[in-house]
Structures are given as C-alpha cells and as structure tokens.
Amino acid sequence: MTEAAHPFILGLTGSIAMGKSTVAAMFAEVGVPLFDADAQVRAMQGPGGALVDEIEAMFPGSTGPEGVNRGVLGAIVFGDRDKLARLEALIHPAVARQREAFLRAHESAPFVLFDIPLLFEKTGTQGIDAVIVVSAPANVQRARALAREGMTPEKLADILALQLPDAAKRARADYVIDTGGTLDKTRQQVETLVEKLRADLNAAR
Template identity: 70%
Template sequence: MTRPRILGLTGSIGMGKSTVAAMFVEHGVPVFDADADVRRMQGPGGKLLPAIEARFPGSTGPEGVKRDVLGEQVFGDPEALADLEAIVHPAVGQNRAAFLLEHANADMVLFDIPLLFEKGGHEAVDTVIVVSAPPEAQRKRVLARPGMTPEKFAHILELQVPDAEKRARADHVIDTGTTLAETELAVKSVIEQLRQAD
C-alpha cells in the first residue's frame, strides 16, 4: 500500500511556521499540528489531564493544565520533564498515526513539529522543510508576544538547534523574511516540486 509523502515542517521560534503551515492547508495539503494537538489534550476535559494531575498535583483545573503551575514543577528538572514527555509524546504519536490513516489517500501530508531535529523526529519524515527569517525579524516577532522577555527568548534559543544548522539539514527552506505573497509563492513552488518528484 502506498502512503502519503510525509513532510516535516520545522523552524525556530518566531520564524513564521504557523503562517506557512496555514499556506500548505490552503493548497490542499493536510496538516497535523503537534502543538495544537497537545493544547487540545491539555485543555478543558482533555484526555491527558488525569495522568498529568496524578504526576504533578495541583497543575490542572476545570480550564485544563495550569501552564504556569506545571511550568514551575517541570522547569529546570530534567526528570520531571522526562515524566511529562512520557505522558504527552505517546498520545501525540497515536493521534498522528490516526491522522495518517485518515489521510491515507492524500499524495502528501505535513507534520508541523517545532522540535523536529531536537527530538529526532526528522528520521520519521520523508522531506524536511525549514522556515527561516533573518535574526532581526525573528527577534522582533518573538519579543512582540505577550509575556516574552529577552531572557526567555535567549533561553528558548539555547534549547533549539541553531537556525543555520536547521537550514543546512533541510530539503527545502522557505524564507519568511519576505512578503506574505513571496512566502506563499515559495510554498507553492515546494509543493509543485514534490508532486513532480513522485
């Protein structure tokens, strides 16, 4: 049985990944958003809440995971983080497998995975697409986010594979430091190239 070509979309914080993922959707490519999936499972009535509450008491409520409370329990504690990932990652994996089954007849699907290289997910995709923008554009976007500080931004960057390395390891790079129209043309071009390659 043939399966869809699996595209892995990644990029450092503030590079415009969500915008580019939305463009793939507009061009008929089904997208699995790992972050959105986690938010849903950790939201009100989410299926991960009982396991998270059992391991991290007081970290959930009627509105779902209390991000600040859970963050305090996990931040700087590798063992606690590993426990949280052991709850979250298998559930995301199951949902991703279900998504693949649901779209088995598509010619390609896109997995939007922020930490594609950091967590070794690049080995499970056929084509890696990296979104990238100049550092000053990235910094401006990230620092405009509510609650973001230069210190937080610096810490996030430390945890991520550097942009230059991501670009070097990518099959395709989409520049988001340009206009939206130019970025969309780049997305369209990548889709066309991949369709011709099949």
C-alpha cells in the first residue's frame, strides 16, 4: 500500500440474506471502523433527518412526524424509473458527503470497512481497495430470506433478479466470508481476515 490520504478501504457486499449485516457488525466488534450506507440513509430519512424536507418537496405526502414513510415512498417510486432516478440523485450525493466525513474522522486507521449492499450492481468498485463478499449456500440464503416478515417467493425472485448472482460476486471478490456455518465459524473467518490485513498492510509500509 502506497502512502495515501485515507485508510485502506474494504468494500463489504453480498446478496440478500447472506448475512452481510451480521458480518459487518463482527468487523466493528474487532475494532474496524464501519461505514454503513443504509444506516446513513435511514438516519437522513428519520425524524429531523437532513433529507426529509427535500424528499417531501419532491414526493409530497411521503413524510410525516417520524420522517420519511418508507412504505409510502417505496410505493411512489416502485416501478417508476424516472422517480427512482430522481430519488437516487438526491440520496447518493448526500451519502457520499457522509462517507467523506467518515474517512476524515478515521484517517489514522489502517483500514476501514464500507458496507455497500449493491456494490457491484450500482456503486462500483472505484475507490475501493479490496472487496469482501459475504456468501452462503443457495438453500441457506433462501430459507433466511423467506423467514423475513413480508417476504414471499415471488418478491425474493424479483430481488434476486436485480442482484448479480452470488457466484459472479464471489468470482470478483478479493476475499469471501462463508456464513453458511455457525456464527462462531463466521466470526473466526472475520478475525483471521482482519489479522491478515493488518499484517499485510504493516509489511507494505
């Protein structure tokens, strides 16, 4: 790793119900600074959030005392590419500003983790130094997904159709975390990878 103004950036991604959020939390537990883009969006859309007024102006009736009503907003933009593009054009720059602030706050850390659900599908790998893909067998993924409230086989099929297949993600990953086993086995993989990354970065200095 060459000298840079920011830490080594890890991008964490994975398809629906692969356990990405669980793995992200495990990285945070061992001291890796975590930037969760979805959490940032929820905060900016929550009560008093930075984007609430702009979203209301763009989509009247989509907000209330608790901030953005995600169900209402989702119904407005679902299936309408123009409206979705307008919403994304508002959200993505705001998230980018939060990300830059996060990097400045953690500029002395050896590496940081960006939790990016649609890294391959939308965000892209520009600015990411290495990609970690969270993966599990298809039957495990399906069982987890269908156990979620409101999930149906049809909805799951629609979501999967919009996501890069798991095999393709694994093929493009620098590292893969297998969540098909126990939580302890997953945690062990995370700890081993963190140790490897620390050693590799120290050796490259």
